[in-house]
Amino acid sequence: GTIPCxxxxxxxxxxxxGRLFDSVAGTVLTKQVILVQGERxxxxxxxxxxxxxxxxxxxDLSGATVLPGLIDAHTHMFNNPxxxxxxxRSTIIAIQNLQSDLRAxxxxxxxxxSHGNGYAGxxxxxxxxxxxxxxxxxxxxxxxxxWSAEPPKAPDNPLADTVIRSLEEGRAAVxxxxxxxxxxIKLYPGGAYSFGPNGEDRYVTTYPLPVLQGLIEETHKLxxxxxxxxxxxxxxxxxxxxxxxxxxxxxxLTQAQLDEMVKKKLxxxxxxxxxxxxxxxxxxxxxxxxxxxxxxxxxxxxSLAVKTRGLRTMAGTGVDGTTFPHGTQANEFxxxxxxxxxxxxxxxxxxxxxxxxxxxxxxxxxSITKGKFADIVAVPGDPVADIMQLHKVMFVMKGGxxxxxx
Numbered sequence: 001g002t003i004p005c006x007x008x009x010x011x012x013x014x015x016x017x018g019r020l021f022d023s024v025a026g027t028v029l030t031k032q033v034i035l036v037q038g039e040r041x042x043x044x045x046x047x048x049x050x051x052x053x054x055x056x057x058x059x060d061l062s063g064a065t066v067l068p069g070l071i072d073a074h075t076h077m078f079n080n081p082x083x084x085x086x087x088x089r090s091t092i093i094a095i096q097n098l099q100s101d102l103r104a105x106x107x108x109x110x111x112x113x114s115h116g117n118g119y120a121g122x123x124x125x126x127x128x129x130x131x132x133x134x135x136x137x138x139x140x141x142x143x144x145x146x147w148s149a150e151p152p153k154a155p156d157n158p159l160a161d162t163v164i165r166s167l168e169e170g171r172a173a174v175x176x177x178x179x180x181x182x183x184x185i186k187l188y189p190g191g192a193y194s195f196g197p198n199g200e201d202r203y204v205t206t207y208p209l210p211v212l213q214g215l216i217e218e219t220h221k222l223x224x225x226x227x228x229x230x231x232x233x234x235x236x237x238x239x240x241x242x243x244x245x246x247x248x249x250x251x252x253l254t255q256a257q258l259d260e261m262v263k264k265k266l267x268x269x270x271x272x273x274x275x276x277x278x279x280x281x282x283x284x285x286x287x288x289x290x291x292x293x294x295x296x297x298x299x300x301x302x303s304l305a306v307k308t309r310g311l312r313t314m315a316g317t318g319v320d321g322t323t324f325p326h327g328t329q330a331n332e333f334x335x336x337x338x339x340x341x342x343x344x345x346x347x348x349x350x351x352x353x354x355x356x357x358x359x360x361x362x363x364x365x366x367s368i369t370k371g372k373f374a375d376i377v378a379v380p381g382d383p384v385a386d387i388m389q390l391h392k393v394m395f396v397m398k399g400g401x402x403x404x405x406x
Contacts, residue, residue, distance in 0.1 A: 003129070003137055003364050003373070012037050012056040013374075013400065016047070017066035019382060023353040023367045026345055028384055034066070036374040039399040044368055059405070061378045061395060067348065068367050069107025069375030069398060070390075071355035072136070072329055073269050074248060074316025077109075077124060078117040090117055093321070094124060098135040100327030101319065103404050105377035105393035108137040108356075108365055112186055112227060112248065113144040115320065118159040119180040126181075134403060137375075139183035139359055141227065145173045145215065146188050147206040161188075167214045170207070174218040185219045185226045187212070187244065190235030193251065195284075195292040201252060203233030213242040227269070240266065246314070246358065249275060251294060253301040255308070262310040267358045270302045273335040274318035303340045313342070314358055315351035330390035337387045344387040374400040 013036040020032040033050040035043040043050050052058065077094045094117070101109060114121045121140040128135040144161040156163050162173040174185055189212055191204030207215065219226045228244035230236050232252025239247050240260045246267045247253075253268070261268060276295045284293045305313045317332045318324055324331070333351060336342045342350070356366025365375050378395035394406040 003361065010037070012042070012053050013059060014052040014056045015059045015066065015376065015397075016062045017064070017378075018062040019065040020044075020368060021065060021067040021348060021352075021384070023068055023349050024369070026349060028065070028382070031062070032066070034368060034374075034376065036376075036397070036400050039373055041368060041370055041372055041374050044370055059395075059402075064378040064380055064395070065382055065384075065389065066368070066376060066378045066395075067105075067383070068352045069365065069377050069396070070105045070329065070351045071315070071359070071361075071366065072101065072106045072109040072317050072319065072332075072351070073246075073314040073355045073358065074112050074271050074318045075101065075109045075326075076113065076115050076318070076320040077111050077121060077138075078115045079321035080115045081117065087117075087120075091120060091124070094120070095133060095135070097319070097321060097326040098124065098128075098138075099133075100325075101329065102134060102136050102398065103393075103396060104327040104329055105390070105396055106136050106329055107375035107377070107396070107398045108359075108361065109139075110184065110227075110316070110359060111138055111140040112184070112229075112316075112318075113141050113161065114159075116157070116160045118143060119182070122181045134398070134401075136398075137361075137365070137373075141184040141186040142177055142180055142182040144186035144188060144229075145170065145177070147211065161186075164211075167211045170211055170215045171218045174215055174222065174224075178222045178224055183224065185215070185224055186229065187215055187226055188229045189239050189242075189244070190230035190233060193231050193294060195288050199288075199292040201232060201294065201297055203231050203235060203252065205234040205238070207235075207238070209234075209238045209241065212238050212244075216242045216244055240264065248316070250305075251275070251298040251301055253305060255304055258305055258308040258311055262308060267312040267314055268305050269314040269316040270298075270305065270336075271316050271318040271332070272298070272302050272339065273332045274324050276335060276339065277323055279323055299339050302336075306336075306340045306342045306346070312354050312358055313350055314355050315347065316355075330388075330393075333387050333390050344384050347387060348383060373398075
């Protein structure tokens, strides 16, 4: 997707970076200067080599670590609306959400369904791009597409996910979403999980394989990408077989499936913190009398993914205003490091250059590089030594505009 630009201003801003995280090389440079003009980075280099032009505004971050703006690969800018909530109230809450994300250093994100708010995310994405309001750069999916084997009992809610009952309806739903201007198609090849009598994890499978293949084929024909919400079971294997571009969650991923993803160039977005949270254990304890837990199964899958050479493991949170509040994205990076064997360096790369590559935006964002958008954040300490630093974002610039400067 292309990112619209607004006209550049002539004023140059110089940022002095004590440490600078180079997401492409996976290194930390010291005593760097970044020059920004308009929305773009015009120069990056060591203090001695970059000339700060006369009259430039200087931002001194010489005691801090400067990073590219974080990219969250799985967000829901809208909360689920309550029955009496107006469309306007729902949108006001969404704007609060995405501004919390921006202040926390998330300068770009992918929205993975509007949670019962129709295609309103398309409007917010466009409003941000036009400069009507401050928020992360967004790629959005609008309404997801769900499978039902049952005939409708009542008319389908036009604001909720589209419900399909055949391949033809599925293809039509993909075309409709594309016509509404979405960037991604959100699919649900898997439903709920449960445990069998001996603790074996079981998963509900939704679309028959030919339907999922048709949905993804239609998506690709229209130049869009598909993101698949799936935990395990046949639905997970179907997601690989049908070549879903990103697998979201993937609790039960096996090494063989991860290897297949590498071969087919499919990407994995675990959303770990969202699903290793205490509510998961509470639910499992209630449903199994305390006998079985999903969290260790999920953490094992993500750990396998992290070790799989050539697999792009993304950083996505699933922030949705309920179990995962907006603006607390640092929790995802913390969990990836503490629970999966990912190094802080890998986690920071996942949330910057890796996500930028998956979203097709690596020519524009994801690293502090000459010519890219000036999406720049800073933390006081060294996040490569201590991932907890991401909880302490104290400077945020998006497209050359300072959003936060503590």
